Amino acid sequence: MVDETRRKKRLDRSIKVRTEGLYALSSWTEMLYLILPRALLIVGLLTLPLLLDMYWQRVLCAAGIYALLALGFDLLAEYVGLVCLGGAFFIGSGGYISGLLNAHLGWSALFCIPIATLGGAIFSTLVLIPALRLRGIYFAIISFMFPMFARYIIIALSIFGGTEGISALGTLPNVWTEIYLILVVVIIALFAIRRLVNEDIGLILRGIKDNDQAVKASGINITSYKIKAVFIASLLGSFGGAYLSHLYGWLGISLFAMDFSILPIAASVMGGMGTLAGPVLGAFALTPLSEALRGFGQLRVVIYCFILIGFIVYKPEGLLNYFQRKYHQFELWETV
Amino acid sequence: MDILVYGTVNSVTFALIALGFTLVYGVSRIPNFAHGSIYVLVGFLTYSFINDLTLNYPLAVFISLIIASIIGLIIYRFILIRLRGLPASEIIASFAVGLIILEGLRLQGIGGFKGFIGPFYMLPNFIEGKVCILGVFVNYQRLIIIGAGLAMIVGMSIFTHYTKLGLSLRAIAQDEHAAMMLGVNSDRTAMISMSIGSALAGLAAVTILPLGNITPEMGYHVLIYALAICIIGGLGSWWGAVFASFLLGFSMKLSTALFGAMWESVVLVGTIIFILLVKPSGLLGKQKEFEERV
Numbered sequence: 001m002v003d004e005t006r007r008k009k010r011l012d013r014s015i016k017v018r019t020e021g022l023y024a025l026s027s028w029t030e031m032l033y034l035i036l037p038r039a040l041l042i043v044g045l046l047t048l049p050l051l052l053d054m055y056w057q058r059v060l061c062a063a064g065i066y067a068l069l070a071l072g073f074d075l076l077a078e079y080v081g082l083v084c085l086g087g088a089f090f091i092g093s094g095g096y097i098s099g100l101l102n103a104h105l106g107w108s109a110l111f112c113i114p115i116a117t118l119g120g121a122i123f124s125t126l127v128l129i130p131a132l133r134l135r136g137i138y139f140a141i142i143s144f145m146f147p148m149f150a151r152y153i154i155i156a157l158s159i160f161g162g163t164e165g166i167s168a169l170g171t172l173p174n175v176w177t178e179i180y181l182i183l184v185v186v187i188i189a190l191f192a193i194r195r196l197v198n199e200d201i202g203l204i205l206r207g208i209k210d211n212d213q214a215v216k217a218s219g220i221n222i223t224s225y226k227i228k229a230v231f232i233a234s235l236l237g238s239f240g241g242a243y244l245s246h247l248y249g250w251l252g253i254s255l256f257a258m259d260f261s262i263l264p265i266a267a268s269v270m271g272g273m274g275t276l277a278g279p280v281l282g283a284f285a286l287t288p289l290s291e292a293l294r295g296f297g298q299l300r301v302v303i304y305c306f307i308l309i310g311f312i313v314y315k316p317e318g319l320l321n322y323f324q325r326k327y328h329q330f331e332l333w334e335t336v
Numbered sequence: 337m338d339i340l341v342y343g344t345v346n347s348v349t350f351a352l353i354a355l356g357f358t359l360v361y362g363v364s365r366i367p368n369f370a371h372g373s374i375y376v377l378v379g380f381l382t383y384s385f386i387n388d389l390t391l392n393y394p395l396a397v398f399i400s401l402i403i404a405s406i407i408g409l410i411i412y413r414f415i416l417i418r419l420r421g422l423p424a425s426e427i428i429a430s431f432a433v434g435l436i437i438l439e440g441l442r443l444q445g446i447g448g449f450k451g452f453i454g455p456f457y458m459l460p461n462f463i464e465g466k467v468c469i470l471g472v473f474v475n476y477q478r479l480i481i482i483g484a485g486l487a488m489i490v491g492m493s494i495f496t497h498y499t500k501l502g503l504s505l506r507a508i509a510q511d512e513h514a515a516m517m518l519g520v521n522s523d524r525t526a527m528i529s530m531s532i533g534s535a536l537a538g539l540a541a542v543t544i545l546p547l548g549n550i551t552p553e554m555g556y557h558v559l560i561y562a563l564a565i566c567i568i569g570g571l572g573s574w575w576g577a578v579f580a581s582f583l584l585g586f587s588m589k590l591s592t593a594l595f596g597a598m599w600e601s602v603v604l605v606g607t608i609i610f611i612l613l614v615k616p617s618g619l620l621g622k623q624k625e626f627e628e629r630v
Contacts, residue, residue: 137423149609152605308429312419312425
């Protein structure tokens with residue numbers, strides 16, 4: 001044993017304490033302290049497309065989709081206790097509904113996306129309802145298998161274009177609509193969910209995560225709350241899917257690919273589970289990273305997994321929690 | 337007849353695949369999601385030892401099994417040990433290790449390493465030739481699979497119920513703290529369990545792989561089958577696992593015979609989902625039956 005003569009002590013910054021109540025409104029410094037991180041995120045996301053070229057704008061769109069999925073995953077995993085590995089199912093159902101409406105009925109993309117968002121969310125929630133009785137690893141495995149099942153069914157029946165998929169779907173009017181649509185949705189979804197989890201429903205959901213029997217004993221129908229949470233998460237995923245199929249003008253079984261289930265998890269782990277903003281930032285950091293590593297071929301996945309393991313083992317709190325601590329607290333060494 | 341014989345072979349194949357995973361996850365509750373990767377890795381190593389280093393077959397198998405168990409040890413000692421008690425992190429981390437192994441095998445030309453290039457990786461059969469059983473021709477390798485599978489199932493069942501080490505494996509799954517109070521070193525036991533489990537995955541690989549090509553994609557399938565069989569059968573129940581693999585093996589063969597090969601995967605995944613929905617604690621599982629569902 002090393003003889004420890006000093007230890008690290010963490011204290012809240014005084015400004016943090018002053019900004020907690022209504023008195024934050026009393027001075028500009030305090031208000032700036034509160035607004036700065038939020039404004040940084042919003043302004044940063046909204047100005048980013050202006051600085052990038054065509055190729056990286058596309059990457060940014062994909063990052064937005066992963067951010068929505070990561071947000072949904074974080075909501076389900078950290079606030080409801082349902083580790084959902086089936087993000088691809090949300091993407092797939094949203095994408096297929098929107099694409100099929102567009103291809104067969106000829107409706108425009110801007111009209112199809114909202115319908116598919118709602119339709120896909122309702123569909124995937126209905127499919128997941130029987131699985132909601134399960135918890136822990138059982139729910140994780142079942143939700144992991146649904147996208148696979150959907151893919152096999154589409155191949156076996158060769159419906160919806162079979163393995164080839166359907167191409168030449170209608171796309172969005174122009175590139176700026178594409179980018180800002182997804183970015184604005186990500187920002188709205190992020191702040192809406194942050195607000196939601198602090199409302200009563202968020203409290204109940206966290207109760208379900210910690211001790212579902214106790215919540216049940218309080219006379220609350222936990223299944224209906226779980227359904228609501230899954231519906232919200234699948235709403236985000238289905239929007240991502242519907243948007244994706246019109247972004248590339250193509251739909252196929254790769255909408256059910258494992259990437260959509262795995263990358264959001266990595267993003268959540270990296271950004272910090274349970275912070276909601278962390279997974280979004282994680283997705284915006286990881287997707288460009290994996291694009292930049294594309295030149296390495298298969299080494300990409302390997303590097304990617306090393307990052308993931310490194311974060312899980314050495315920094316399990318994630319980036320955002322770390323920065324939050326630095327922002328709100330200061331550290332000093334004191335002798336023991 | 338065809339269905340009966342090949343269904344049995346299929347089922348025992350599933351059982352062999354799931355055996356190592358059932359030992360590690362079902363019995364001592366450590367999710368080793370790198371199971372499928374170790375399976376493929378052992379196949380690949382054996383192949384390289386035979387063809388590149390020109391070792392003879394049994395020696396190559398032996399060395400690759402040793403390497404597999406060392407890998408299992410390393411995964412536990414350096415990664416999982418820091419994550420005990422956090423099931424989600426354990427799963428993600430071990431799955432990431434698995435991905436590193438699987439995708440790493442596809443790498444080409446780094447430091448003279450050559451990974452999978454074409455679909456031509458095959459292990460030789462133990463004994464060539466075939467025999468006629470009940471009017472169906474079966475080659476000897478399939479018979480060896482059945483024999484090895486049954487022997488291993490019985491062996492592991494005896495090992496976990498009647499030896500000291502086997503009992504301590506089950507003990508840390510049921511109540512880790514109580515086991516530690518009774519003098520079971522839980523980290524060392526878990527480490528041993530990981531290495532035995534990995535070696536079993538390797539053993540399954542060298543027995544089954546002579547029937548087909550070795551591809552990295554197999555790793556994912558093996559993992560999913562193993563997981564499904566382990567859970568459908570019920571955690572910690574050997575006979576449940578055997579039962580589950582027969583269920584899956586025959587449902588797969590029957591669906592191929594009735595509807596055609598297209599429906600094979602649909603029926604397989606559908607069966608798994610259905611059973612998990614109806615009875616999540618498994619067909620014969622007794623362990624922690626009430627904790628798994630609300």
